Amino acid sequence: MSAKKTERLMNLLVMLLAARAPVTRERIRQMIEGYHGLDDINFERTFERDKLDLRAAGVPIDSDGDRYGIHRAAYELPPISFTPEELAALGAAATVWRDQVAADTTRQALVTLQAAGAEPDASRLEAFCPRLEPANHLELWRQGIVERREVRFSYGTQHRRLQPWRLLNRRGRWYVIGHDLERGAARRFRLDKVSTAPRLVGEAGAFTAPEVVPTDFETSHETARVAVRTGRGRDLVGSAMLAADQTGAPDGFEVFELPRSFGIAGAICALGADAVALAPADLVTEVVAQLENVAGAAR
């Protein structure tokens, strides 16, 4: 960090914000002390870099030819007034994210509200205490959805090209839903299984999301038959009803028909002797192989 550079950026920003009309590049060079003593090439380079840095900090700099300005209305936080209950809710929002980065970013947002005179009140005992799991690259995904741009990423070992439609948090997990250009169909991906940083590709407005985004992928998938020891495995079974056909259930077990979701084999294994995969055959094979692996590993 260079104090000189921060000083120059601040002075540039204050000058543009205070100016009544856009300011020419030459005038900026004269007025800002930090640009004095630079030759033409160095000034150009430094000025370009400074504009990028201010924009990275979120400052909306307008340019028109070689004139620059900052619209106060676009720059400033609009006036918002909150009730005491809303301030308590904002205070509680600070503790929702379990992800360090998102928690810090939320804190930054709350500091801005404090700087504008609101006092989020974290001290009140809140009746609501939700927790959100880390959503990796949340802002990039949101941008892709809002700007309707393609996102590329790796999922496991495969490369994916997705037109993202919607982010979804369900049962503590984050998903992105969209049109998978490799498969030519709507698909859902878990954000925590995306193995490389996703990146935006191509122009904005590249596609249109359907009016109704399918969020219930379970129904379109295969069904898995799983026997679960009565009273156990609520996390796996959820609100599913008992299967009409109870064939294959060991004593004291009940058969459920569940959507064959991503990771169901792992969830069945995690229940140990309290769950048995019954069908389809390749799921049973997968579960048995995984159990044999764990059984053998310690021998």
Added chain:
Amino acid sequence: MRSFDQVGRLLKLVPYLSGHPGITIQETATAFGVAPATILKDLQVLQFCGLPGGLPDDLFEVDIDAAREDGEIWVGNTEVLARPMTLRADEATTLLVALRALDELGSKAAATAAAKLSSALGKGPEAIEVTVTSGDARVRANLVTAIEERRVVIITHRGREGIGSVAVEPARLRVSDGATYLDAWSRPRAAWRSFRLDRITACEPTNECCGEHSGLDQATGQWFADATTQLTLQVTEAAAWLRDHYPISGVESVGDELRITLPIGSRDWAIALLLRLGSAVTFVADIQIADAAAAEARAALAHYTQSGTSS
């Protein structure tokens, strides 16, 4: 630290300090989540910033001596930055999503706060859907009302030993690992208890009022907060998501693999984790837990050999 991070902080700091004359460095550092020394460095930069012109009247006034000696911050001539910069896109998104999660649990104030922010900022989290709740919507609504009115309720709860009814003083709804819990003072047990919301089938309000009980946070703290046992695992790339998904206490690369240490809430939880990860785990430091997982896997395999369902 990058210059634009410092600039981003200064743009909040100037209006914050104008609005809190004489606030201490320590309080300011806490609000901004940085060290007091960082705030002092910010002030040192600020005294050289202001309107161009180079006259003393043009610059921000910062009483550096008062800050150094008394720890109090006094600034002046800051009208040009009287209001903070609007929220950055990522700040607005994380805050709105957090409010959405509170709204989902039933906080009406979070819903209206989010609506005010969205309309002021001209953006919303439309693209992001949060469904953190589970359980019956009517039960949840009754509980929210009872919490607000501090009223005792009789809940019908499906537990390991079957269905039972119990009088509780509901305190809050809490989400942990995707499941929603009611934290309540159990009258029969005279202790804090957590009930999974999707196992509460009915909730009847009574006319009795809740008492005062302390220790809720200690009794229902995050499972990892009070975890005293650590487990060290070595995993392949296939289980690298562990790193992001659990509050791990250590990670190092070993060739292509990761050696991860994480606090474990219970022995059963650790065994379930090993079963879930399967072949992605290549090494377990705690032999006893690895043995227990192997024994559980063998017990599970017995189902397949006995019933002939194995393919």
